[in-house]
Amino acid sequence: xxxxxxxxxxxxxxxxxxxxxxxxxxIAILLPVVMALVKRYGFDVHNRLFDNLTDYFTFTGSVxxxxxxSYYLMTILxxxxxxxxxxxxxxxxxxxxxxxxxxxxLTRPISRSSVIIAKYLATIFYTILIISFLGIFSIVIxxxxxxxxxxxxxxKGILILSEKEAIHRFFIAYLLAIWVxxxxxxxxxxxxxxxxxxxxxxIGTYAVVxxxxxxxxxxxxxxxxxxxxxxxxxxxxxxTPFRESIPYKEIISECFRLGIFSLAFFIMSYINxxxxxxxx
Amino acid sequence: xxxxKVIETxxxxxxxxxxWAVSNLDITVRQxxxxxxxxxxxxxxSTTIRLIMRLVKPTRGSFKLFGQKTGLxxxxxxxxxxxxxxxxxxxxFLTARQNLINLGNLVREISSERLNxxxxxxxxxxxxxxxxxxxxxxxxxxxxIAQTLIHDPDLLIFDEPTSGLDPxxxxxxRNLLTVLVHDFDxxxxxxxxxxxxxxSICTHMGIINYGKLVxxxxxxxxxxxxxxFVTEVVVDKPQEALELLLNQKWINKISLENNKLxxxxxxxxxxxxxxxxxxxxxxxxxxxxxxxxxxxxxxxxRTVANEK
Numbered sequence: 001x002x003x004x005x006x007x008x009x010x011x012x013x014x015x016x017x018x019x020x021x022x023x024x025x026x027i028a029i030l031l032p033v034v035m036a037l038v039k040r041y042g043f044d045v046h047n048r049l050f051d052n053l054t055d056y057f058t059f060t061g062s063v064x065x066x067x068x069x070s071y072y073l074m075t076i077l078x079x080x081x082x083x084x085x086x087x088x089x090x091x092x093x094x095x096x097x098x099x100x101x102x103x104x105x106l107t108r109p110i111s112r113s114s115v116i117i118a119k120y121l122a123t124i125f126y127t128i129l130i131i132s133f134l135g136i137f138s139i140v141i142x143x144x145x146x147x148x149x150x151x152x153x154x155x156k157g158i159l160i161l162s163e164k165e166a167i168h169r170f171f172i173a174y175l176l177a178i179w180v181x182x183x184x185x186x187x188x189x190x191x192x193x194x195x196x197x198x199x200x201x202x203i204g205t206y207a208v209v210x211x212x213x214x215x216x217x218x219x220x221x222x223x224x225x226x227x228x229x230x231x232x233x234x235x236x237x238x239x240t241p242f243r244e245s246i247p248y249k250e251i252i253s254e255c256f257r258l259g260i261f262s263l264a265f266f267i268m269s270y271i272n273x274x275x276x277x278x279x280x
Numbered sequence: 281x282x283x284x285k286v287i288e289t290x291x292x293x294x295x296x297x298x299x300w301a302v303s304n305l306d307i308t309v310r311q312x313x314x315x316x317x318x319x320x321x322x323x324x325x326s327t328t329i330r331l332i333m334r335l336v337k338p339t340r341g342s343f344k345l346f347g348q349k350t351g352l353x354x355x356x357x358x359x360x361x362x363x364x365x366x367x368x369x370x371x372x373f374l375t376a377r378q379n380l381i382n383l384g385n386l387v388r389e390i391s392s393e394r395l396n397x398x399x400x401x402x403x404x405x406x407x408x409x410x411x412x413x414x415x416x417x418x419x420x421x422x423x424x425i426a427q428t429l430i431h432d433p434d435l436l437i438f439d440e441p442t443s444g445l446d447p448x449x450x451x452x453x454r455n456l457l458t459v460l461v462h463d464f465d466x467x468x469x470x471x472x473x474x475x476x477x478x479x480s481i482c483t484h485m486g487i488i489n490y491g492k493l494v495x496x497x498x499x500x501x502x503x504x505x506x507x508x509f510v511t512e513v514v515v516d517k518p519q520e521a522l523e524l525l526l527n528q529k530w531i532n533k534i535s536l537e538n539n540k541l542x543x544x545x546x547x548x549x550x551x552x553x554x555x556x557x558x559x560x561x562x563x564x565x566x567x568x569x570x571x572x573x574x575x576x577x578x579x580x581x582r583t584v585a586n587e588k
Contacts, residue, residue: 002386009382016373100369104427107333107365108386109358277336 003114010122014088023084023130031073031138035145038069066142067151067166071242073138077131077177078235082184082209084130089123089188090201093273098197102278116273120189120266127185128178135174139167153242161242169241176251177238183231183258184209186265193269196280231261283311284347286435286467287332291341293491294327301327303491305341309469309484311434314461316478316485316499317471318577324491325471326366329439333363345435359387362433364441368424372413376404376423379412380430387431394430401456402426418449425453429460436460437469442477450474454481475577487580494580502576511550513541516563524560 014020043064093116096102105115151166153159161169187208191201212232215223227233234254240247287309294302302324309315319325330336332343334350342349345357370379377395384390399405402422407415415423421444428436438457442450458481460466472478478485479499486496495502515521522536525543530552533544545553550567557564 005385009386012378012382013371013374016371016378099372100367101371103335103363103365103369104383105386106335107358107361107363108383109355110386111355275337278330279336 002110003118006110006114006118007121010092010118011125014092014122014126019087019091020126022087023081024133026084027130027134027137031141032145034073035066035069035142038064039145043069043072063150063152064146065149065151066139066144066146067148067163067170069146070138070142070170071151071153074173074177074238077134077180077238079210079213081131081134082181083206085127085181085185086188086202086205086209088126089185090192090205091198092119092123092189093192093269094195094198094201097195097278097280100280102280106278112274113270116193116270120186120269123185123189124182127181131174131178131181135170135177139170155239155242157244159242159244169246172241172246173238176241176255179255179258180235180238183261183265186262186269187231190265190269190272193272193276231258234258285309285344286311286313286346287315287343287469288347289328289332289341289343292328292331292338292343293340294324294331294336295339296327300491302331302488305488305491305493307486307493307496309435309467311467312461312465313484314457314468314470314482316482317469317488318473318475318478318485319471319488320581321473323488325488326439327491328488329363329365329437329469329471332437333358333361333365335365359431360434361437362428362431362435363437363439364424364428365437365439367444368420368427370412370420370423370427373411375409375411376415376426377408379423380427383427384430390430394432398426398430401429403452417444418446421445421449421453425456433466435467435469439471440473441470442472442474450477457481487577489581494583510569511543511545511553512566512568513543513553513557513564514539514566515541515557516565521557521560521562528556 096105106112148163150163151161151169153161184205188201188205191204192198195201195204209232212230213235216227216230216232216235234257237251237254237258240251285308287307289305289307292302292305293300305324305328307317307328317325317328327336331338332345334355344350346360348354348357350357370376374382376399380395380398381390384395395408396405399408402425404419404422404426407419412420412423421441425438425441428438436457441457442453445453454477457468457470461468470478470482482499484496484498485502487494513521518536518539518541521541522534525531525534525541530549531543531545535542543553550569554564554567
């Protein structure tokens with residue numbers, strides 16, 4: 001009952017601040033602009049790929065449609081999109097430590113466990129909401145501006161998915177994207193419990209994510225030793241549904257590893273928050 | 281007085297980076313008291329309140345609230361407490377109403393009648409829909425007091441509630457505290473730098489310095505046992521009167537401030553003083569006995585500092 005009330009309050013706090021809407025606004029402005037520009041000027045990268053195939057295949061009409069651009073836009077989930085998650089998750093606890101509002105909140109007859117759990121759940125809620133918004137908005141706006149049709153994906157060959165199958169694959173891909181971004185949110189949340197202001201956890205988390213991505217994608221054999229211990233090694237999991245057959249075993253295995261990371265970050269956040277002295 | 285112990289600390293201590301912020305503190309606050317907690321900056325007043333509210337963990341010792349021990353997961357007793365610790369900090373991006381309702385609801389369901397009643401008390405009814413970021417310092421203070429009262433607690437803990445307020449604001453808050461104790465049977469624990477505030481509204485007090493309790497007791501009893509009775513005298517020629525009285529051995533100490541003579545004499549010698557001045561040809565307009573907690577406080581603080 002109390003957890004429910006704290007959670008409602010936490011969600012109200014998250015959604016009463018402008019910084020929460022920066023991600024939504026960016027998506028709402030950027031995506032239609034990208035789609036409109038593709039409609040006006042074409043999609044050069046894809047066209048060049050097709051130029052190589054015209055010797056063997058005959059294409060009628062355009063394979064560039066809303067689904068294709070939505071698929072390409074998913075690459076922003078790698079490096080750029082985590083910023084919007086970190087912006088909120090890195091601020092959830094540190095803001096209150098920095099401003100001193102914990103003096104009001106934690107003098108109520110509520111346990112710190114309830115507070116940290118509610119804050120974490122509210123952060124997850126925001127993460128789910130913004131990723132879902134990106135997924136739904138990119139597909140809907142893509143279809144409106146560029147139209148629908150089959151999705152042609154280049155991934156170790158050409159995969160052509162029917163419109164219905166493409167939507168199904170997008171659905172799974174975005175579920176996985178949520179799972180991946182929850183790890184980012186959990187890391188930012190953990191850093192947030194350590195800091196007395198929002199800047200350090202936001203920059204710190206982003207720095208960790210970027211450096212981990214760099215190590216994960218570098219093709220240096222020596223780095224293979226640490227790659228399994230970096231959550232970014234499993235970041236590309238949301239592209240796996242666009243293989244010819246969906247590798248469920250691989251997905252489950254990698255989701256499990258990502259889940260361990262999220263859980264570990266949350267447990268560290270919990271212990272740190274419950275034990276710390278509120279001195280601000 | 282055998283009323284219930286509302287706050288009882290035993291050997292309560294807190295160490296920060298090798299320094300004891302609070303050390304072996306034993307204080308008792310009983311129901312119906314306005315307990316003034318006095319001490320200079322850094323004496324350990326706020327740390328004591330933070331310990332009692334479990335914002336920080338004690339290094340040693342324990343405390344009971346309403347006779348019950350508390351813990352990280354045993355916090356139900358805090359529903360009987362409203363606390364304002366240092367400057368009130370709210371969620372600036374929310375309205376005053378949203379802040380109060382949501383903070384209050386974490387204790388018990390707050391009705392709109394209760395909300396309006398509290399907003400009327402602190403005179404913020406007209407500004408309830410404003411975001412707190414638009415509030416002035418005084419309004420924030422009043423909102424801080426409102427959040428302590430919203431769930432109708434039995435014990436109110438205030439840390440410097442009148443600091444930064446204008447005299448009118450200070451007076452209103454002091455009156456409110458007195459009304460809460462006398463008319464609503466609340467207990468107030470008040471940490472303050474304002475010695476006059478303690479003197480005028482507190483029934484009991486504890487003085488803390490270097491994290492240690494210097495003295496504790498009822499304000500009346502503590503002052504009765506001291507020599508710090510000040511008599512203010514208003515005469516027609518204060519400078520001349522001062523020069524005359526400076527030579528009198530039966531006067532411990534005398535000064536002239538704002539054309540008022542301030543004498544340290546016992547109450548028994550007050551008639552003698554009046555007669556002496558009249559016989560010396562002065563027009564005596566007023567002889568006002570005043571007990572000064574300030575002198576008492578400073579003497580105790582100095583004693584502890586010297587011992588250290």
